[in-house]
Amino acid sequence: MYEQFKNMINSIKMFKARNIIIATGGPATLYKYSVYPESQKGSLGLAITAGCKLQNLTESQFGLASTKFRWNVSGSYQQVIPRYISIDKNGKETEFLMKYFPGFQELSKAIFLKGYQWPFNSDRIENLGSSLIDLAVYYETEVRGNKVFMDFTKNPLNYEENLLDPTAKLYLTNSNALSSTPIERLKKLNIQAIELYQNKGIDITKEPLEIAVCNQHMNGGITGDIWWETSIKHLFAIGEANGSHGIHRPGGAALNSGQVWGLRAAQKIGHVYAKLEPLNKIEFLRIIESELISIINNIKSALFKKPIMNLEQMTPAQFWEQIQDRMSKFGGIIRPLKGLFDEGKEIIKQIYNLKTILILKNNKEIVDYLRIRDALLTQQYILESIINYHESNGKSRGSSLILRETLKESLNERFIIPPGDLKQFKFITNDINLEDKIQTISSPAEIITCEWENVRDIPNEFGWFENVWKDFSNGRIFN
Numbered sequence: 001m002y003e004q005f006k007n008m009i010n011s012i013k014m015f016k017a018r019n020i021i022i023a024t025g026g027p028a029t030l031y032k033y034s035v036y037p038e039s040q041k042g043s044l045g046l047a048i049t050a051g052c053k054l055q056n057l058t059e060s061q062f063g064l065a066s067t068k069f070r071w072n073v074s075g076s077y078q079q080v081i082p083r084y085i086s087i088d089k090n091g092k093e094t095e096f097l098m099k100y101f102p103g104f105q106e107l108s109k110a111i112f113l114k115g116y117q118w119p120f121n122s123d124r125i126e127n128l129g130s131s132l133i134d135l136a137v138y139y140e141t142e143v144r145g146n147k148v149f150m151d152f153t154k155n156p157l158n159y160e161e162n163l164l165d166p167t168a169k170l171y172l173t174n175s176n177a178l179s180s181t182p183i184e185r186l187k188k189l190n191i192q193a194i195e196l197y198q199n200k201g202i203d204i205t206k207e208p209l210e211i212a213v214c215n216q217h218m219n220g221g222i223t224g225d226i227w228w229e230t231s232i233k234h235l236f237a238i239g240e241a242n243g244s245h246g247i248h249r250p251g252g253a254a255l256n257s258g259q260v261w262g263l264r265a266a267q268k269i270g271h272v273y274a275k276l277e278p279l280n281k282i283e284f285l286r287i288i289e290s291e292l293i294s295i296i297n298n299i300k301s302a303l304f305k306k307p308i309m310n311l312e313q314m315t316p317a318q319f320w321e322q323i324q325d326r327m328s329k330f331g332g333i334i335r336p337l338k339g340l341f342d343e344g345k346e347i348i349k350q351i352y353n354l355k356t357i358l359i360l361k362n363n364k365e366i367v368d369y370l371r372i373r374d375a376l377l378t379q380q381y382i383l384e385s386i387i388n389y390h391e392s393n394g395k396s397r398g399s400s401l402i403l404r405e406t407l408k409e410s411l412n413e414r415f416i417i418p419p420g421d422l423k424q425f426k427f428i429t430n431d432i433n434l435e436d437k438i439q440t441i442s443s444p445a446e447i448i449t450c451e452w453e454n455v456r457d458i459p460n461e462f463g464w465f466e467n468v469w470k471d472f473s474n475g476r477i478f479n
Contacts, residue, residue, distance in 0.1 A: 026218035045374030056220030078115035109165035149208035316368035
């Protein structure tokens with residue numbers, strides 16, 4: 001074990017850089033069900049450790065996706081009206097959606113619209129909206145512990161072509177895609193949708209497709225200026241790591257803006273920071289020495305510790321399961337206030353005792369120590385942001401439902417109560433409008449603080465091209 005630890009120390013690489021760009025995406029490892037590529041882990045904890053300000057961490061995007069192969073089940077997959085089935089631990093199969101809809105026509109409308117309205121949205125629960133499907137799937141998987149599948153080989157219960165919602169029927173008719181089963185309709189509508197899964201070893205012409213409510217995008221993240229420079233000079237955050245996306249689905253705009261951010265960050269570095277003198281080697285070593293010693297000592301303690309009485313210890317796999325279960329319960333589409341403070345205290349305890357709690361069997365698991373620490377810091381900031389959102393009387397919005405047990409009549413708060421078994425997720429709406437505010441979170445003097453800032457006004461000045469070009473050419477635009 002000592003030789004392994006020695007090899008680990010010798011393998012540490014340090015990079016001296018004047019400018020750093022964080023482009024590591026969203027916190028994918030926090031979520032049990034995720035559409036993120038498996039290679040993406042996220043590293044917002046790096047920014048938190050560095051002392052960056054973050055913002056809008058309450059805002060994410062969730063929706064239905066397949067789990068074995070990570071892919072959104074939107075568009076054609078829903079428009080052909082597949083059936084949804086739940087299978088319990090004893091293998092019992094149930095078509096559960098009909099419990100929440102008065103008839104097949106209403107159900108077919110919700111399923112069809114799920115193709116266009118893929119993200120879960122708190123505004124689409126009432127009046128038998130499409131997001132009622134997501135909530136029902138969440139209930140089956142997270143509360144009942146079942147597995148949920150979309151089955152394209154058979155029609156939903158009570159299916160009749162003449163009972164299809166008029167919008168769905170017109171679409172399928174105009175697409176020459178009306179047929180006897182969902183898979184036959186999908187073959188006519190979009191054969192590539194079938195081939196996509198076949199190329200991944202999943203044949204939806206013969207087997208059901210396992211799905212869940214998955215996280216896809218963190219809309220919040222690190223705070224940056226118009227050059228995507230963070231609150232720490234020379235440190236930039238671009239792409240999903242930057243918290244500029246807002247409440248609702250970023251869609252293609254997120255991809256386009258990511259490309260623009262990279263260009264603007266490079267322009268700022270190239271025009272403003274390129275001529276600065278590099279850090280002195282001795283000064284660089286002095287700055288990193290204490291941090292490096294701390295990391296090495298913590299890892300050493302985690303590798304060589306002995307069992308401790310009355311303290312729960314976990315393997316990396318057990319730790320990840322706990323982190324992801326916590327996120328599903330408090331940081332997914334459901335955001336209950338009850339129990340949230342206790343979870344916040346537990347996270348703090350785990351962060352400060354990680355080297356004692358986490359069991360590492362070999363130095364290959366050292367990366368798990370670092371990733372779990374990053375995940376815990378990120379989760380702490382996200383849940384602290386959610387607590388502050390509750391304390392600010394925030395209402396359900398975007399991809400999350402806000403659950404509090406009592407109403408404040410002075411704010412005209414009211415419960416929205418979903419049908420059937422989903423009534424336990426009765427969520428709050430009110431007249432408070434926080435859409436013109438940005439919630440920020442930082443830890444000056446190691447005390448986590450949330451504040452609400454006004455959004456910047458949309459500029460209304462008209463920039464005369466010749467003057468703007470001069471400001472760009474002489475560098476004044478970067479001031």
